[in-house]
Amino acid sequence: MAQARALDRRRKSVRNIRKITRTMELIATARFKKAMDRSIAARDYTKHLAKILENIASVGADVAHPLLEIRPTKRTAVLVLTGNRGLCGGYNGNVVRQSLALLGQWKSEQVSTHLSVSGKRGISALRFRGLDINETYTAFEDKPEFAAVAPIGQAYLAAYAAGEIDRLDVAYTRFEGIAKQVAVTEMLLPLAPPQAAGEVATKLASDEYDFYPSAGSILEEILPASFMARLFKCFLDAAVSEQVARMVAMKAATENAGGLIKSLSRQYNRARQSQITGEIMEILGGVEALKQ
């Protein structure tokens, strides 16, 4: 009986695990929808900013600004966006791997690096590899707020303006669609210069925008704003991707648990049956012995 009972106990525990993973999957699905809505709502802002930048570029305003200046990289900053929790497949591992590649590159080029990490998983993974982390954030969950991201962005802008950093890279998971999220490293500073969009610009140029107070002054203000928007988008993407990753991982776990329960049930039934057969044989043996 011992083996059959052990199998039954195991089957019960797998059933409990399946319940948990199934619940986590449902929670991740709900959070993903909310995070996705936020991400979509945030797109308008970026779109309008980009349009204004295009307009400024198309009137041929002098687009020289410290944030656009490409300086030789002597000191750099790296921001790594991971999750606070695990159980989401390769989500955290992929971002950590990306950041390690970048950090290794800076190390080999002997560039001093200011490392900031968001998310407990990334913090412990990078600490484990013996890296010095200058700043850590653990407050960002599935709903990063602009008010919380803004101070981080301001600090980077100030450091860049003061020449304390020459470059900023962000390692995060880009959300490219529900079926595709990629861990990437993206350079946010210096900013890519605004491009006048070909056909659209010629159409818009006929609008002949006036600029108040001047195109230069607007550019001065809009570049930091567009940096902020991009940084915020990184946080939003990371949040959405984390939920998708957890959703997928938990779905797979639930399915695996189902398979395991099936095979355990089969083993259990077989063990029980052989036990019953054994007992009958024993009884029959006893009866035969008594007859003689």
Place this chain on the structure above:
Amino acid sequence: MSEQKQTAKGGRGIQCVVVTPETTVFDMTAGFVSLPLDDGQRGVGLGHAPFIGRLGAGEVRVTPRGAGSPPARFFVQGGFVEVAHDTVTVITQKAVAADAIDAQEARKELERIQASKAVGKVAIEARLDAAEAARAMARTAGRGR
């Protein structure tokens, strides 16, 4: 929806949109929009020439078409506005509906800023900007009552 119908019946209106990094705060057809540009308030009516402007801290007032209904009022802090083809797009990092502002809080904030000391050019400018924003916020809140 009802505004759009109204517009279709009663001719043109100005599409006024206020967006922040997190969401689109406001999207409505208006008759007149008053904007706090960097150097002073500016009104935009129908058929205004296209422009892109830098916003200061102050009140965006959106007057609906037709008489009767009160204007929608927002406090915005910095950002941009794009005006073209009877569309006003306000792009700002911070937009708060005037009703949602606590006037006393704003005044307290102003007093706190005024009491603080700033040393150095950058800090002094930041302090002046913050004071200006707090003052504008208090003013926006006060106007509705």
